[in-house]
Amino acid sequence: MQICHTIREFREARAVLTRSGKTLGLVPTMGALHEGHLSLVRSAASECDAVAITIFVNPTQFAPGEDFDRYPRTFEADLALLQSENVALVFAPSPAEMYPPSAPQVIVDIPEIGARLDGASRPGHFRGVATVVSKLFNITTPDRAYFGQKDAAQVAVLRAMVRALDTPVDVRVCPTVRDVDGLALSSRNRYLSALERTQALALPRILESVAERITPGSDLAMLRASLAAKLNAADGFTLDYAAIVHPDTLLPISSLDEGALIAAAVHVGKTRLIDNIVLTPVAREHEELTLTAGAAR
Template sequence: MQVVRTIAECRRACAAYPRLALVPTMGALHAGHLSLVELARKHAPAVAVSIFVNPTQFGPGEDLARYPRPIEQDLRHCEAAGVDLVFHPTVQEMYPPNQPDIVIDLPALTGVLEGKHRPGHFKGVCQVVGKLFHILQPAVAVFGQKDYQQLLIIAAMVEALNWPVQIVPAPTVREPDGLAQSSRNQYLSDAERKRALAISRALMLAEQQVRQGITQTNRLVATMQRVLLDQHLHIDYVAAVDPATLRPVEVVTGPTLLAIAARVGSVRLIDNILVGSDIGAGG
Protein backbone atom coordinates (compact mmCIF):
# COMPACT_ATOMS: atom_id res chain seq x y z
CA MET A 1 0.00 0.00 0.00
CA GLN A 2 1.34 3.40 -0.98
CA VAL A 3 0.79 6.45 1.27
CA VAL A 4 1.27 9.90 -0.28
CA ARG A 5 1.03 13.35 1.32
CA THR A 6 1.36 15.80 -1.59
CA ILE A 7 -0.78 16.45 -4.66
CA ALA A 8 2.21 15.92 -6.98
CA GLU A 9 2.99 12.54 -5.40
CA CYS A 10 -0.65 11.57 -5.57
CA ARG A 11 -0.92 12.38 -9.26
CA ARG A 12 2.21 10.35 -10.03
CA ALA A 13 0.88 7.41 -8.04
CA CYS A 14 -2.56 7.53 -9.68
CA ALA A 15 -1.01 7.48 -13.14
CA ALA A 16 -0.02 3.85 -12.51
CA TYR A 17 -3.67 2.78 -12.27
CA PRO A 18 -5.70 2.67 -15.52
CA ARG A 19 -8.96 2.51 -13.51
CA LEU A 20 -9.22 3.72 -9.93
CA ALA A 21 -12.05 3.78 -7.39
CA LEU A 22 -11.93 6.46 -4.70
CA VAL A 23 -13.36 6.34 -1.17
CA PRO A 24 -13.15 9.89 0.26
CA THR A 25 -13.03 9.94 4.08
CA MET A 26 -12.11 12.17 7.00
CA GLY A 27 -10.44 9.24 8.73
CA ALA A 28 -11.44 7.68 12.08
CA LEU A 29 -12.33 4.69 9.93
CA HIS A 30 -14.93 2.15 11.08
CA ALA A 31 -16.73 -0.83 9.55
CA GLY A 32 -18.94 1.51 7.52
CA HIS A 33 -15.92 3.01 5.76
CA LEU A 34 -14.44 -0.43 5.18
CA SER A 35 -17.69 -1.54 3.53
CA LEU A 36 -17.21 1.35 1.09
CA VAL A 37 -13.72 0.03 0.29
CA GLU A 38 -15.16 -3.45 -0.28
CA LEU A 39 -17.79 -2.04 -2.65
CA ALA A 40 -15.18 0.09 -4.43
CA ARG A 41 -13.13 -3.04 -5.08
CA LYS A 42 -16.06 -4.47 -7.06
CA HIS A 43 -16.01 -1.47 -9.41
CA ALA A 44 -12.30 -1.05 -10.13
CA PRO A 45 -9.10 -3.10 -9.82
CA ALA A 46 -7.40 -0.43 -7.69
CA VAL A 47 -8.83 1.47 -4.70
CA ALA A 48 -7.66 4.76 -3.23
CA VAL A 49 -8.76 6.17 0.12
CA SER A 50 -8.36 9.84 0.96
CA ILE A 51 -7.96 10.72 4.64
CA PHE A 52 -8.41 14.44 5.18
CA VAL A 53 -10.34 16.29 7.89
CA ASN A 54 -11.62 19.07 5.67
CA PRO A 55 -11.84 22.37 7.59
CA THR A 56 -14.06 24.11 5.03
CA GLN A 57 -17.04 21.85 5.79
CA PHE A 58 -17.05 22.64 9.52
CA GLY A 59 -18.90 25.68 10.80
CA PRO A 60 -18.14 27.89 13.80
CA GLY A 61 -18.57 26.00 17.06
CA GLU A 62 -18.53 22.59 15.38
CA ASP A 63 -16.13 19.76 16.25
CA LEU A 64 -13.22 20.42 13.86
CA ALA A 65 -10.64 20.69 16.66
CA ARG A 66 -11.71 17.51 18.44
CA TYR A 67 -12.59 15.41 15.38
CA PRO A 68 -10.68 12.12 15.86
CA ARG A 69 -7.50 11.68 13.80
CA PRO A 70 -6.11 8.18 14.57
CA ILE A 71 -3.99 8.04 11.42
CA GLU A 72 -1.82 5.02 12.32
CA GLN A 73 -4.92 2.98 13.11
CA ASP A 74 -6.57 4.20 9.91
CA LEU A 75 -3.58 3.13 7.83
CA ARG A 76 -3.66 -0.33 9.42
CA HIS A 77 -7.36 -0.60 8.56
CA CYS A 78 -6.65 0.44 4.96
CA GLU A 79 -3.81 -2.04 4.56
CA ALA A 80 -5.92 -4.87 5.99
CA ALA A 81 -8.75 -3.95 3.59
CA GLY A 82 -6.43 -4.18 0.58
CA VAL A 83 -6.36 -0.47 -0.24
CA ASP A 84 -3.77 0.34 -2.93
CA LEU A 85 -3.24 4.05 -2.30
CA VAL A 86 -3.88 6.41 0.61
CA PHE A 87 -3.85 10.17 0.04
CA HIS A 88 -3.32 11.93 3.37
CA PRO A 89 -2.59 15.61 2.67
CA THR A 90 -2.12 18.49 5.09
CA VAL A 91 -4.51 21.42 5.19
CA GLN A 92 -1.75 23.61 3.69
CA GLU A 93 -1.37 21.18 0.78
CA MET A 94 -5.08 21.25 -0.05
CA TYR A 95 -5.63 24.94 0.72
CA PRO A 96 -2.40 26.92 0.19
CA PRO A 97 -2.30 30.32 1.89
CA ASN A 98 -3.63 33.23 -0.19
CA GLN A 99 -5.35 30.92 -2.68
CA PRO A 100 -8.70 32.37 -3.83
CA ASP A 101 -11.74 30.62 -2.42
CA ILE A 102 -13.58 28.38 -4.89
CA VAL A 103 -17.30 27.78 -4.37
CA ILE A 104 -19.43 25.08 -5.96
CA ASP A 105 -23.04 25.19 -4.85
CA LEU A 106 -26.32 23.53 -5.82
CA PRO A 107 -28.76 25.75 -3.90
CA ALA A 108 -31.88 23.66 -4.54
CA LEU A 109 -30.24 20.71 -2.76
CA THR A 110 -27.90 22.39 -0.27
CA GLY A 111 -30.30 24.84 1.41
CA VAL A 112 -32.41 22.27 3.28
CA LEU A 113 -31.93 19.66 6.03
CA GLU A 114 -28.18 19.54 6.80
CA GLY A 115 -27.52 22.66 4.74
CA LYS A 116 -30.11 24.66 6.67
CA HIS A 117 -28.68 23.66 10.04
CA ARG A 118 -25.02 23.75 8.99
CA PRO A 119 -24.67 26.81 6.70
CA GLY A 120 -21.74 26.50 4.31
CA HIS A 121 -21.24 22.80 5.07
CA PHE A 122 -21.98 21.56 1.56
CA LYS A 123 -19.94 24.30 -0.09
CA GLY A 124 -17.00 22.84 1.81
CA VAL A 125 -17.96 19.29 0.86
CA CYS A 126 -18.28 20.15 -2.84
CA GLN A 127 -15.03 22.10 -2.70
CA VAL A 128 -12.97 19.25 -1.27
CA VAL A 129 -14.62 16.50 -3.31
CA GLY A 130 -14.11 18.54 -6.47
CA LYS A 131 -10.43 18.90 -5.58
CA LEU A 132 -10.07 15.18 -4.86
CA PHE A 133 -11.73 14.25 -8.15
CA HIS A 134 -9.32 16.52 -10.06
CA ILE A 135 -6.26 15.25 -8.18
CA LEU A 136 -6.96 11.51 -8.27
CA GLN A 137 -9.07 11.35 -11.48
CA PRO A 138 -11.07 8.31 -10.27
CA ALA A 139 -13.38 6.40 -12.59
CA VAL A 140 -15.61 5.57 -9.61
CA ALA A 141 -16.25 7.14 -6.21
CA VAL A 142 -18.18 5.48 -3.39
CA PHE A 143 -20.27 7.39 -0.84
CA GLY A 144 -22.42 6.07 2.00
CA GLN A 145 -26.20 6.48 2.11
CA LYS A 146 -26.06 7.47 5.79
CA ASP A 147 -25.00 10.88 4.48
CA TYR A 148 -27.84 10.76 1.94
CA GLN A 149 -27.97 14.47 1.21
CA GLN A 150 -24.22 14.56 0.60
CA LEU A 151 -24.51 11.59 -1.77
CA LEU A 152 -27.32 13.28 -3.71
CA ILE A 153 -25.46 16.60 -3.95
CA ILE A 154 -22.22 15.01 -5.15
CA ALA A 155 -24.05 12.96 -7.77
CA ALA A 156 -25.80 16.13 -8.97
CA MET A 157 -22.52 18.07 -9.01
CA VAL A 158 -20.84 15.39 -11.10
CA GLU A 159 -23.73 15.36 -13.57
CA ALA A 160 -23.95 19.16 -13.77
CA LEU A 161 -20.21 19.57 -14.38
CA ASN A 162 -19.94 16.59 -16.75
CA TRP A 163 -17.23 14.86 -14.73
CA PRO A 164 -16.50 11.29 -15.88
CA VAL A 165 -16.90 9.82 -12.40
CA GLN A 166 -19.43 7.12 -11.57
CA ILE A 167 -20.97 7.76 -8.14
CA VAL A 168 -21.76 4.50 -6.35
CA PRO A 169 -24.05 4.59 -3.26
CA ALA A 170 -23.29 2.23 -0.38
CA PRO A 171 -25.87 1.04 2.17
CA THR A 172 -25.70 2.33 5.73
CA VAL A 173 -23.82 -0.03 8.04
CA ARG A 174 -25.40 -0.43 11.47
CA GLU A 175 -24.28 -1.80 14.79
CA PRO A 176 -26.12 -4.99 15.88
CA ASP A 177 -28.50 -2.83 17.97
CA GLY A 178 -29.36 -0.60 14.99
CA LEU A 179 -27.17 2.47 15.62
CA ALA A 180 -25.77 3.78 12.33
CA GLN A 181 -21.98 3.59 12.33
CA SER A 182 -20.34 7.01 12.58
CA SER A 183 -16.92 8.33 13.53
CA ARG A 184 -18.72 10.59 16.01
CA ASN A 185 -20.17 7.63 17.92
CA GLN A 186 -16.91 7.41 19.86
CA TYR A 187 -17.79 10.73 21.54
CA LEU A 188 -20.79 9.08 23.22
CA SER A 189 -20.73 7.91 26.83
CA ASP A 190 -22.35 4.53 27.53
CA ALA A 191 -25.52 6.25 28.73
CA GLU A 192 -25.61 8.58 25.72
CA ARG A 193 -25.09 5.68 23.35
CA LYS A 194 -28.19 3.95 24.75
CA ARG A 195 -30.19 7.15 24.26
CA ALA A 196 -28.82 7.50 20.71
CA LEU A 197 -30.57 4.24 19.77
CA ALA A 198 -33.78 6.31 19.73
CA ILE A 199 -32.72 7.67 16.31
CA SER A 200 -32.69 4.34 14.48
CA ARG A 201 -35.63 3.12 16.55
CA ALA A 202 -37.70 6.14 15.45
CA LEU A 203 -36.91 5.48 11.80
CA MET A 204 -37.73 1.76 12.04
CA LEU A 205 -41.00 2.50 13.82
CA ALA A 206 -42.03 4.96 11.10
CA GLU A 207 -41.07 2.39 8.45
CA GLN A 208 -43.29 -0.15 10.21
CA GLN A 209 -46.18 2.36 10.21
CA VAL A 210 -45.83 2.86 6.45
CA ARG A 211 -46.03 -0.90 5.98
CA GLN A 212 -49.20 -0.87 8.08
CA GLY A 213 -50.75 1.67 5.70
CA ILE A 214 -50.07 4.95 7.49
CA THR A 215 -48.91 7.28 4.72
CA GLN A 216 -49.58 10.80 6.08
CA THR A 217 -46.11 12.09 6.82
CA ASN A 218 -47.25 14.40 9.63
CA ARG A 219 -48.18 11.24 11.56
CA LEU A 220 -44.87 9.59 10.74
CA VAL A 221 -42.93 12.69 11.80
CA ALA A 222 -44.91 12.90 15.04
CA THR A 223 -44.08 9.27 15.80
CA MET A 224 -40.38 9.84 15.24
CA GLN A 225 -40.33 13.04 17.28
CA ARG A 226 -42.03 11.30 20.20
CA VAL A 227 -39.42 8.51 20.27
CA LEU A 228 -36.56 11.05 20.20
CA LEU A 229 -38.06 13.32 22.84
CA ASP A 230 -38.75 10.34 25.15
CA GLN A 231 -34.96 9.96 25.34
CA HIS A 232 -34.43 13.73 25.75
CA LEU A 233 -32.65 14.17 22.42
CA HIS A 234 -32.40 17.69 21.02
CA ILE A 235 -33.96 17.58 17.53
CA ASP A 236 -32.45 19.57 14.67
CA TYR A 237 -34.92 18.14 12.17
CA VAL A 238 -37.22 15.20 11.53
CA ALA A 239 -38.29 15.21 7.89
CA ALA A 240 -40.08 13.25 5.19
CA VAL A 241 -38.84 14.32 1.77
CA ASP A 242 -38.67 13.32 -1.87
CA PRO A 243 -35.39 11.36 -2.26
CA ALA A 244 -34.59 13.05 -5.59
CA THR A 245 -35.40 16.68 -4.76
CA LEU A 246 -35.39 16.76 -0.92
CA ARG A 247 -38.69 18.64 -1.05
CA PRO A 248 -41.17 17.89 1.74
CA VAL A 249 -43.70 15.14 1.10
CA GLU A 250 -47.17 15.19 2.68
CA VAL A 251 -48.25 11.66 1.75
CA VAL A 252 -46.09 8.63 1.02
CA THR A 253 -47.10 7.63 -2.52
CA GLY A 254 -43.72 6.21 -3.54
CA PRO A 255 -40.11 6.23 -2.35
CA THR A 256 -39.78 8.72 0.51
CA LEU A 257 -36.74 9.60 2.59
CA LEU A 258 -37.23 9.84 6.34
CA ALA A 259 -34.32 11.79 7.81
CA ILE A 260 -33.29 12.71 11.34
CA ALA A 261 -30.61 14.96 12.83
CA ALA A 262 -30.49 15.07 16.60
CA ARG A 263 -28.08 15.77 19.43
CA VAL A 264 -27.33 13.36 22.22
CA GLY A 265 -25.69 15.61 24.77
CA SER A 266 -23.12 17.52 22.69
CA VAL A 267 -22.91 14.88 19.95
CA ARG A 268 -24.83 15.53 16.73
CA LEU A 269 -25.88 12.41 14.82
CA ILE A 270 -27.76 11.90 11.56
CA ASP A 271 -29.56 8.92 10.09
CA ASN A 272 -32.17 8.16 7.44
CA ILE A 273 -34.20 5.41 5.87
CA LEU A 274 -36.02 5.06 2.54
CA VAL A 275 -39.64 3.94 2.83
CA GLY A 276 -42.53 3.40 0.43
CA SER A 277 -40.46 1.95 -2.41
CA ASP A 278 -43.13 -0.68 -3.06
CA ILE A 279 -46.11 1.72 -2.94
CA GLY A 280 -45.57 3.41 -6.29
CA ALA A 281 -44.63 0.08 -7.84
CA GLY A 282 -48.00 -1.44 -7.09
CA GLY A 283 -46.50 -3.90 -4.58
Protein backbone atom coordinates (compact mmCIF):
# COMPACT_ATOMS: atom_id res chain seq x y z
CA MET A 1 0.00 0.00 0.00
CA GLN A 2 1.60 3.24 -1.17
CA ILE A 3 0.78 6.47 0.66
CA CYS A 4 0.87 9.64 -1.42
CA HIS A 5 0.67 13.14 0.05
CA THR A 6 1.10 15.15 -3.14
CA ILE A 7 -0.67 15.19 -6.47
CA ARG A 8 2.60 14.49 -8.25
CA GLU A 9 3.26 11.40 -6.13
CA PHE A 10 -0.18 10.04 -6.79
CA ARG A 11 -0.08 10.66 -10.53
CA GLU A 12 3.27 8.90 -10.80
CA ALA A 13 1.86 5.89 -8.99
CA ARG A 14 -1.31 6.01 -11.08
CA ALA A 15 0.77 6.01 -14.26
CA VAL A 16 2.28 2.66 -13.27
CA LEU A 17 -1.21 1.17 -13.03
CA THR A 18 -2.20 2.72 -16.36
CA ARG A 19 0.85 1.28 -18.14
CA SER A 20 0.00 -2.17 -16.83
CA GLY A 21 -3.59 -1.84 -18.06
CA LYS A 22 -5.17 -2.05 -14.59
CA THR A 23 -8.56 -0.56 -13.82
CA LEU A 24 -8.80 1.67 -10.75
CA GLY A 25 -11.62 1.95 -8.23
CA LEU A 26 -11.68 5.08 -6.05
CA VAL A 27 -13.16 5.44 -2.57
CA PRO A 28 -13.21 9.13 -1.52
CA THR A 29 -13.39 9.63 2.26
CA MET A 30 -12.70 12.19 4.97
CA GLY A 31 -11.05 9.51 7.11
CA ALA A 32 -12.21 8.32 10.54
CA LEU A 33 -12.81 5.07 8.72
CA HIS A 34 -15.34 2.45 9.79
CA GLU A 35 -16.90 -0.69 8.37
CA GLY A 36 -19.03 1.35 5.99
CA HIS A 37 -15.93 2.72 4.29
CA LEU A 38 -14.33 -0.71 4.24
CA SER A 39 -17.40 -2.14 2.52
CA LEU A 40 -16.83 0.40 -0.28
CA VAL A 41 -13.19 -0.66 -0.51
CA ARG A 42 -14.26 -4.30 -0.82
CA SER A 43 -16.81 -3.48 -3.50
CA ALA A 44 -14.13 -1.61 -5.42
CA ALA A 45 -11.70 -4.52 -5.04
CA SER A 46 -14.31 -6.94 -6.37
CA GLU A 47 -14.82 -4.92 -9.55
CA CYS A 48 -11.44 -3.29 -10.24
CA ASP A 49 -7.84 -4.41 -10.57
CA ALA A 50 -6.63 -1.85 -8.04
CA VAL A 51 -8.19 0.33 -5.34
CA ALA A 52 -7.28 3.87 -4.25
CA ILE A 53 -8.73 5.60 -1.20
CA THR A 54 -8.52 9.30 -0.48
CA ILE A 55 -8.39 10.71 3.04
CA PHE A 56 -9.03 14.43 3.11
CA VAL A 57 -11.16 16.51 5.47
CA ASN A 58 -12.38 19.02 2.92
CA PRO A 59 -12.68 22.53 4.41
CA THR A 60 -14.84 23.90 1.59
CA GLN A 61 -17.83 21.70 2.45
CA PHE A 62 -18.07 22.97 6.05
CA ALA A 63 -19.92 26.17 6.85
CA PRO A 64 -18.78 28.52 9.64
CA GLY A 65 -19.82 27.04 12.98
CA GLU A 66 -19.92 23.46 11.71
CA ASP A 67 -17.60 20.72 12.97
CA PHE A 68 -14.58 21.12 10.69
CA ASP A 69 -12.16 21.71 13.57
CA ARG A 70 -13.41 18.80 15.66
CA TYR A 71 -14.11 16.38 12.82
CA PRO A 72 -12.28 13.17 13.82
CA ARG A 73 -8.85 12.82 12.26
CA THR A 74 -7.51 9.31 12.86
CA PHE A 75 -4.98 8.88 10.08
CA GLU A 76 -2.73 6.26 11.69
CA ALA A 77 -5.72 4.18 12.79
CA ASP A 78 -7.18 4.51 9.28
CA LEU A 79 -3.98 3.17 7.74
CA ALA A 80 -4.00 0.25 10.17
CA LEU A 81 -7.54 -0.66 9.06
CA LEU A 82 -6.56 -0.45 5.40
CA GLN A 83 -3.52 -2.70 5.78
CA SER A 84 -5.70 -5.79 5.70
CA GLU A 85 -7.71 -4.58 2.71
CA ASN A 86 -6.87 -4.72 -0.98
CA VAL A 87 -5.78 -1.07 -1.25
CA ALA A 88 -2.97 -0.12 -3.63
CA LEU A 89 -2.87 3.65 -3.11
CA VAL A 90 -3.79 6.09 -0.36
CA PHE A 91 -4.00 9.77 -1.32
CA ALA A 92 -3.86 11.99 1.78
CA PRO A 93 -3.17 15.57 0.68
CA SER A 94 -3.00 18.69 2.81
CA PRO A 95 -5.48 21.55 2.30
CA ALA A 96 -2.69 23.59 0.70
CA GLU A 97 -2.02 20.76 -1.76
CA MET A 98 -5.66 20.64 -2.81
CA TYR A 99 -6.27 24.40 -2.70
CA PRO A 100 -2.94 26.16 -3.37
CA PRO A 101 -3.13 29.82 -2.26
CA SER A 102 -1.58 30.91 -5.55
CA ALA A 103 -4.08 29.03 -7.73
CA PRO A 104 -7.18 30.70 -9.15
CA GLN A 105 -10.38 29.84 -7.33
CA VAL A 106 -12.59 27.42 -9.27
CA ILE A 107 -15.95 26.24 -7.97
CA VAL A 108 -18.05 23.34 -9.24
CA ASP A 109 -21.71 23.88 -8.46
CA ILE A 110 -24.87 21.93 -9.24
CA PRO A 111 -27.13 24.71 -7.97
CA GLU A 112 -30.60 23.18 -8.27
CA ILE A 113 -30.07 19.64 -6.94
CA GLY A 114 -27.37 20.94 -4.62
CA ALA A 115 -29.87 23.22 -2.86
CA ARG A 116 -32.20 20.38 -1.88
CA LEU A 117 -32.34 18.21 1.26
CA ASP A 118 -28.96 18.62 2.98
CA GLY A 119 -28.12 21.43 0.60
CA ALA A 120 -31.09 23.44 1.86
CA SER A 121 -30.00 23.25 5.49
CA ARG A 122 -26.26 23.45 4.75
CA PRO A 123 -25.97 26.15 2.05
CA GLY A 124 -22.81 25.76 0.00
CA HIS A 125 -22.12 22.25 1.33
CA PHE A 126 -22.64 20.47 -1.97
CA ARG A 127 -20.70 23.14 -3.83
CA GLY A 128 -17.73 22.18 -1.67
CA VAL A 129 -18.41 18.47 -2.18
CA ALA A 130 -18.73 18.78 -5.96
CA THR A 131 -15.60 20.89 -6.19
CA VAL A 132 -13.40 18.54 -4.19
CA VAL A 133 -14.73 15.37 -5.79
CA SER A 134 -14.26 16.86 -9.25
CA LYS A 135 -10.66 17.65 -8.32
CA LEU A 136 -10.15 14.15 -6.92
CA PHE A 137 -11.54 12.60 -10.11
CA ASN A 138 -9.14 14.72 -12.18
CA ILE A 139 -6.18 13.80 -9.99
CA THR A 140 -6.84 10.08 -9.64
CA THR A 141 -8.60 9.33 -12.98
CA PRO A 142 -10.51 6.31 -11.67
CA ASP A 143 -12.59 4.00 -13.81
CA ARG A 144 -15.18 3.68 -11.03
CA ALA A 145 -15.87 5.64 -7.84
CA TYR A 146 -17.69 4.20 -4.83
CA PHE A 147 -20.08 6.00 -2.48
CA GLY A 148 -22.52 4.89 0.21
CA GLN A 149 -26.29 5.10 -0.14
CA LYS A 150 -26.49 6.76 3.29
CA ASP A 151 -25.32 9.96 1.59
CA ALA A 152 -28.20 9.85 -0.90
CA ALA A 153 -28.34 13.59 -1.62
CA GLN A 154 -24.58 13.65 -2.21
CA VAL A 155 -24.96 10.73 -4.61
CA ALA A 156 -27.62 12.64 -6.59
CA VAL A 157 -25.40 15.72 -6.78
CA LEU A 158 -22.33 13.76 -7.90
CA ARG A 159 -24.24 11.79 -10.51
CA ALA A 160 -25.55 15.06 -11.93
CA MET A 161 -22.04 16.52 -11.88
CA VAL A 162 -20.57 13.57 -13.77
CA ARG A 163 -23.30 13.83 -16.40
CA ALA A 164 -22.92 17.60 -16.76
CA LEU A 165 -19.12 17.54 -17.06
CA ASP A 166 -18.96 14.34 -19.13
CA THR A 167 -16.55 12.93 -16.55
CA PRO A 168 -15.49 9.41 -17.60
CA VAL A 169 -16.17 7.86 -14.19
CA ASP A 170 -18.76 5.22 -13.35
CA VAL A 171 -20.36 6.26 -10.03
CA ARG A 172 -21.20 3.16 -8.02
CA VAL A 173 -23.56 3.34 -5.04
CA CYS A 174 -23.28 0.69 -2.34
CA PRO A 175 -25.77 -0.24 0.41
CA THR A 176 -25.62 1.58 3.74
CA VAL A 177 -23.82 -0.44 6.38
CA ARG A 178 -25.53 -0.53 9.75
CA ASP A 179 -24.60 -1.47 13.27
CA VAL A 180 -26.28 -4.55 14.74
CA ASP A 181 -29.01 -2.33 16.22
CA GLY A 182 -29.82 -0.74 12.85
CA LEU A 183 -28.12 2.65 13.17
CA ALA A 184 -26.31 3.64 9.98
CA LEU A 185 -22.55 3.76 10.48
CA SER A 186 -21.13 7.27 10.42
CA SER A 187 -17.90 8.90 11.51
CA ARG A 188 -20.02 11.37 13.47
CA ASN A 189 -21.65 8.63 15.57
CA ARG A 190 -18.69 8.92 17.92
CA TYR A 191 -20.00 12.34 18.95
CA LEU A 192 -23.09 10.74 20.53
CA SER A 193 -23.36 10.17 24.27
CA ALA A 194 -24.68 6.80 25.46
CA LEU A 195 -28.18 8.26 25.87
CA GLU A 196 -28.06 10.01 22.48
CA ARG A 197 -26.86 6.78 20.84
CA THR A 198 -29.97 5.04 22.15
CA GLN A 199 -32.24 7.90 21.08
CA ALA A 200 -30.71 7.86 17.58
CA LEU A 201 -32.09 4.36 16.95
CA ALA A 202 -35.51 5.90 16.40
CA LEU A 203 -34.31 7.35 13.08
CA PRO A 204 -33.98 4.10 11.09
CA ARG A 205 -37.02 2.62 12.83
CA ILE A 206 -39.26 5.53 11.86
CA LEU A 207 -38.02 5.47 8.27
CA GLU A 208 -38.72 1.75 8.10
CA SER A 209 -42.20 2.16 9.58
CA VAL A 210 -43.11 4.68 6.87
CA ALA A 211 -41.55 2.60 4.09
CA GLU A 212 -43.63 -0.39 5.13
CA ARG A 213 -46.81 1.66 4.62
CA ILE A 214 -46.00 2.76 1.08
CA THR A 215 -47.80 1.05 -1.78
CA PRO A 216 -48.24 2.16 -5.41
CA GLY A 217 -51.53 3.85 -4.47
CA SER A 218 -50.30 5.59 -1.32
CA ASP A 219 -51.03 9.23 -0.53
CA LEU A 220 -47.40 10.35 -0.46
CA ALA A 221 -48.20 13.81 0.90
CA MET A 222 -49.91 12.21 3.89
CA LEU A 223 -47.02 9.81 4.46
CA ARG A 224 -44.54 12.68 4.19
CA ALA A 225 -46.45 14.52 6.90
CA SER A 226 -46.57 11.35 9.00
CA LEU A 227 -42.81 10.90 8.66
CA ALA A 228 -42.18 14.46 9.83
CA ALA A 229 -44.62 14.12 12.74
CA LYS A 230 -43.02 10.91 13.97
CA LEU A 231 -39.53 12.38 13.81
CA ASN A 232 -40.65 15.57 15.57
CA ALA A 233 -42.16 13.48 18.35
CA ALA A 234 -39.10 11.26 18.84
CA ASP A 235 -37.29 11.73 22.14
CA GLY A 236 -34.18 13.87 21.78
CA PHE A 237 -34.73 14.75 18.12
CA THR A 238 -34.69 18.14 16.45
CA LEU A 239 -35.94 17.69 12.90
CA ASP A 240 -33.91 19.08 10.00
CA TYR A 241 -35.89 17.60 7.12
CA ALA A 242 -38.20 14.70 6.29
CA ALA A 243 -38.74 13.95 2.62
CA ILE A 244 -40.13 11.51 0.08
CA VAL A 245 -38.49 12.52 -3.16
CA HIS A 246 -37.19 11.37 -6.52
CA PRO A 247 -33.81 9.65 -5.98
CA ASP A 248 -32.10 11.62 -8.77
CA THR A 249 -33.74 15.06 -8.70
CA LEU A 250 -34.48 15.16 -4.94
CA LEU A 251 -37.81 16.80 -5.79
CA PRO A 252 -41.04 15.77 -4.01
CA ILE A 253 -42.96 13.10 -5.93
CA SER A 254 -46.63 12.28 -6.28
CA SER A 255 -46.06 8.92 -8.00
CA LEU A 256 -43.83 5.91 -7.35
CA ASP A 257 -43.35 5.10 -11.05
CA GLU A 258 -39.62 5.90 -10.85
CA GLY A 259 -39.12 4.81 -7.26
CA ALA A 260 -38.65 6.97 -4.21
CA LEU A 261 -36.10 8.13 -1.69
CA ILE A 262 -37.43 8.32 1.86
CA ALA A 263 -34.89 10.50 3.64
CA ALA A 264 -34.46 12.41 6.87
CA ALA A 265 -31.93 14.43 8.83
CA VAL A 266 -32.19 15.08 12.56
CA HIS A 267 -30.09 16.58 15.29
CA VAL A 268 -29.58 14.39 18.34
CA GLY A 269 -27.94 16.66 20.86
CA LYS A 270 -25.30 18.51 18.84
CA THR A 271 -24.88 15.70 16.32
CA ARG A 272 -26.55 15.79 12.92
CA LEU A 273 -27.53 12.37 11.56
CA ILE A 274 -28.90 11.40 8.16
CA ASP A 275 -30.50 8.20 6.92
CA ASN A 276 -32.72 6.99 4.11
CA ILE A 277 -34.50 4.10 2.46
CA VAL A 278 -34.74 3.65 -1.31
CA LEU A 279 -37.83 2.19 -2.96
CA THR A 280 -37.12 0.80 -6.42
CA PRO A 281 -39.75 -0.25 -8.97
CA VAL A 282 -38.88 -3.81 -10.00
CA ALA A 283 -41.83 -4.94 -12.10
CA ARG A 284 -44.95 -3.70 -13.81
CA GLU A 285 -47.58 -6.22 -14.87
CA HIS A 286 -51.08 -5.26 -16.05
CA GLU A 287 -50.45 -1.66 -14.91
CA GLU A 288 -49.69 -2.83 -11.36
CA LEU A 289 -46.43 -1.54 -9.96
CA THR A 290 -44.28 -3.66 -7.63
CA LEU A 291 -41.78 -2.04 -5.30
CA THR A 292 -38.80 -3.33 -3.40
CA ALA A 293 -37.48 -1.56 -0.30
CA GLY A 294 -33.85 -1.57 0.76
CA ALA A 295 -34.17 -1.06 4.49
CA ALA A 296 -30.44 -1.48 4.97
CA ARG A 297 -29.43 0.75 2.09
